[in-house]
Amino acid sequence: MATAALGLEGLNFNLSEEHRAVQEAARDFAHNELLPGIIERDNEARFPAEQVKRMGELGFLGMMVSPDYGGGGMDTVSYVLAMEEISKVDASASVIMSVNNSLVCFGLEAYGTEEQKQTYLTPLAAGEIIGAFCLSEPEAGSDATSQTTTAEDKGDYYLVNGTKNWITNGNSSSVCLVIAQTDREKKHRGINCLIAEKGTPGFVVGKKEDKMGIRASDTHSLLFTDVKIPKKNRIGEDGFGFKFAMSTLNGGRIGIAAQALGIAAGAYELSLKYAQERKSFGKQLFDHQAIQFKLAEMATRIEAARLLVYKAARIKDEHGDYVQAAAMAKLFASDVAMWATTEAVQIHGGYGYVKEYHVERLMRDAKITQIYEGTSEIQKLVIARELIR
Template sequence: MATAALELQGLNFNLSEEHLAVKEAARSFAQDELLPGVIDRDNEAKFPTEQVKRMGELGFLGMMVSPEYGGGGMDTVSYVLAMEEISKVDASCSVIMSVNNSLVCYGLEAYGSEEQKQTYLTRLATGEIIGAFCLSEPEAGSDATSQSTTAEDKSDHYLLNGTKNWITNGNSSSVCLVIAQTDREKKHRGINCLIVEKGLPGFVVGKKEDKMGIRASDTHSLLFTDVKIPKANRIGDDGFGFKFAMTTLNGGRIGIAAQALGIAAGAYELALNYSQERRSFGKQLFDHQAIQFKLAEMATKIEAARLLVYKAARLKDEHKDYVQAAAMAKLFASEVAMWATTEAVQIHGGYGYVKEFHVERFMRDAKITQIYEGTSEIQKLVIARELIR
């Protein structure tokens, strides 16, 4: 099949038999268990409870976590392969998976205490619970240094007050990593990250956002009023929170780049198949040169995005500096996703504008990849800074 041959060009990155097995397992899960009902879940903005449970059972929610803490012990390449395949079908499920893997589990394993890992990471890695990463605020999206949420130091605990916005897994999560300002005079060096459990007095889940895309994932605002957080729930030393957030987001960008890649590739596969089924002016749609050129350009740009994503993942696995590579992968893959999904709708013509053919959903889902975990503009800033670092 043309797409399989295209994807196997990734062997330049020495994909192992294990990698290919992970990719096939994720593809089978997506096609067999995510595809049925995906349009209804999108229409109804219904959280995929059963599908997320299955992701946990299959090991997709703690892929890179050490087996010591209940995870799969896999590398980042395996993770992006799985993210791509799941995103080809359901980006709502893949963003749930991305947040749990890239931000929450990674952050806890890399920087949490042993007690924190035993208490929270083991359950997050197996999917017994899922987590949320709480950085954005009503007045602090891209400007992450301007935290209005405060964690007032009360000697043996913190008193948490503030509001977090656009939180993926906001209602469905059991554990939240909350970034908050403790010492405003120290600016970004006075920020901490606190592990906050659901159900604490003063912790309220706000309204669910009515989103354009990734509608089945639950995105909420979270409100904290005098929430008492033990000092033992602080990750790292006092003032480590901003560095924690930025370092964790660097890895998270690889996950979102893989999601964008999957959205683009899923739309491309549908457009390619449709072009061979639909007839126009007495011949297959694919036989029209205008359509061939669209598909050729889609395939080329998607493959370029794939190579950027694989490169960033490989650098992370080799413990090399991957900051610029991750930003480049997210920037390019998200731009390709937006463009390729629009082209897929165009190839489908009028059918592309109706929900039954999926590509309009891919187009709506693609847009957010240019925004969350750092907008395209922020990625350009990161890349530019790395050029002269």
């Protein structure tokens, strides 16, 4: 395999002063504004409305969007640095941030018309509103080609009918990117992406999911009954929807990989601190070789995940083909997150099983990173396909 295909030429993992400033700002925000009240928000499955508003004010909801449309104009590396720091503390907040940045804003900026960008991208990037990405359905999770939501062409508008499931920001979003089937005979070439506004007649927010993890993010089903969406709200040419979804998800995987990395790193940092403070059998917990080995392996696996995430971000920033790198980063980082959080609970012992010490929440939050933006099994299929492409 060619070196260039792996993105190794000129790869530099040194962070610039700007990158470190973003990292520090995200860390400060996470500890000062997200950490207070996080256990209560998790218990109550309460959307962090005030905190998300602050994220918008601080520029975390449109980091990579051009300043022409109200964004920060930052690179992908800056974005994953911020995602990692915020995810160390609050994965519910970071998934809200990920969807708005990686899926909604990216998709609109990359493929939207100028009118769509001015109308929707600008307030989304500024954090004045947040968006949702509506792909999954009751019978179409990882299989994006099996859309049962339909968008019937009525001339100057589409008539949309169907149900979308497991939609992050489902209730709190103002703008939704809806993937729907227009021509079933054309299969994936007959799918479109339409911009739907909340409040449109027939567009109803369904039940809220009672989730194991990321409980403070609002995950809902969305129902469409004879919803009229004007043709000007279609993104790209007729039939572009499937390609749009796949392209957008590739970038989204980098965001979720960074989230998984942050969850793992947060669990490790809490465990290291606990091991230095807790005494067992008359000596510091860290002085037990069994604990040292656990922490050493956690640190090593997390660093390996970090390098994969940074590499995928660098390739994207250099406008390279990052499909394989993103899938590898998400596959590995999500597995590390699940493993590291389990080890963190074990290190904490009984304290790890109660909410006060935070690691049990991180363990619950970690699992979803192996599922959304394509399951781990889907990532393996993507990687295998890229190996022989």
